[in-house]
Amino acid sequence: MSGLHRRYLLLRSKAAIVVEDMQSNTEISLITRMKCLSKGFLSRSYFLYDLENKNYKYYLSDYERKKTRFINEEDAIILNNKIIFDSMARDRIKTPTIYSIILNGKIYPYYNKVKINNSDELIDQIKKEGKIVLKPYIGADGGEGIYICEYIDGNLLFNGNRVEKVDIDKIINKLNKYIVTEYIEQHEYSSTIFPDSVNTIRIITMEDPNTQEVFMPIAIHRIGTSRTKNVDNWDKGGLSAKVDIDTGILGKATCKPINNKMKWYSNHPDTNAQIEGIEIPSWDIIREKIFLLAQSMPFLKYVGWDVVVTKNSEVSIIEANNCSGVNVLQVHEPLLLDERIEDFYEYYKII
Incomplete structure (x- = not known):
């Protein structure tokens, strides 16, 4: 990427922050809003971080x-494209498992052990497994555009809504750059907390620019709620619990913020399931x-790795960011209080 193109993208990012904030309904004084924006923060961060x-x-x-997004340079495509990432990580x-790819409303088989190249075969696979996933493989963020496809009591459900084959055909016809994948069943500890979404662990890794050693400075556990339904999306009202890096034990x-106030x-x-004090199974194995x-x-x-402990106690990567x-x-804590993180961001001219 040329320096000129990068400067253009950064200018667009600055403008996007201002536009997003001005369109928000955050109740905050104009003076405080402008102070936040001058430092690169959305006004909602004023209450989020107190x-x-x-x-x-x-x-x-913000x-x-x-x-x-510039840190990984051209190699970012590996993380931005789920098909490329899967091909590099699955061994x-x-x-x-990616079963098929959907391009411009047409299903193409991808996995040689499961043949899905039309809606009839898609329905057969949903009935066989009970649950599969349709999701964008590029250009999506935070669980947007995902369909959880289920077969329950003789009914086909897409994101909890009953559908017939004609409805599925209409949905498929509108999809482009999607993948059809298996649904990862989460471990009991996670489903006990909230069963309607796959609750992922976000683990950050950074490579020390001086020693080239990988370090893991922070991890959190995202948890779905009745507001997020079948995803654990923080932006839609999901929960975030800090993970103790050494022990795998969850905090509050x-x-x-709801009405500009934080609730813990x-x-x-x-x-009403317990969150604080719950220990993630096999945490040492996950870290390793x-x-x-x-x-x-x-x-x-x-x-940013999105990790799930499966019902069989395996470690699975849903995606990487x-x-x-x-x-x-x-x-949970300011990132820049950690000198390793501060040095990392300074090296890459983020701060």
């Missing part, structure tokens, strides 16, 4: 977060596998 009482300088701003760690969970939960607000995976891809300096959201992380 910036009235805490120092801006310890937090990676604008700086957008700059992180190293479990990933959801929180969501984006020891138990899930919908299921992610370290080894990151080390095996030295061209990826900065990755080139430009991880940071508010879901920093709601």
Whole structure:
């Protein structure tokens, strides 16, 4: 990427921050809003991070977060395209099997052991497995555009809505650059907290630019709610609980500010299941596998891994992210208080 093109993208990112904030309904004074924007923060971050009482300088701003997409340079395509990522990762760690690709409303088989190249065969696979997933393989973020396809009590359901073959045909005809994948069944510890979504662990890895050693500075557990339904999307009202990197034990969970106020939960607000104090099974194995995976891809300096412990206690990567959201992380602690993180971002001219 040329320097001129990068400057153009950064200028667009600055403008996007301003436009997004001006269109928001955050109740905040104009002076405070402008102060936030001048430092690269959306005004909602003022309440998310309690910036009235805490120092801006310890937090990676919303604008700086957008700059992180340049860290992996051209190799970012590996993380931005789920098909490419799967082809590189599946021999190293479990990933959801990709059955087919959907391009301009047509289904193309991808996996030689399962043939799905039309809606009839798609329906047959849903009935066989009970649940599969349709999702974009490029250009999507935060669970947008995902269809959870189920067969329950003789009924076909797409995202909980009953459908017939004619409805499925209409849906497929509108899809482009999608994949059809297996549905990963999560471990009991996670489904007990909230069963309607696959609740993923976001683990950040960075490569020290001086020693070339991979380190894992922070991890959080995302958890779905009645507001997010079949995904664990933080932006739609999901929860984030900090994971103790050493022990795998969850802390209290929180969501984006409601009426400009933060709420913290020891138990899930919908299921009342315990969150705080729950230990992720096989946490040492998860850490080791992610370290080894990151080390095996030295061209990826900065990755947000979305990890699931399966019902069979396997470690599965749902996807990996080139430009991880940071508010879901920093709601628990400022990233720039960690000198390793600060040095990393300084090296790549993010801060």
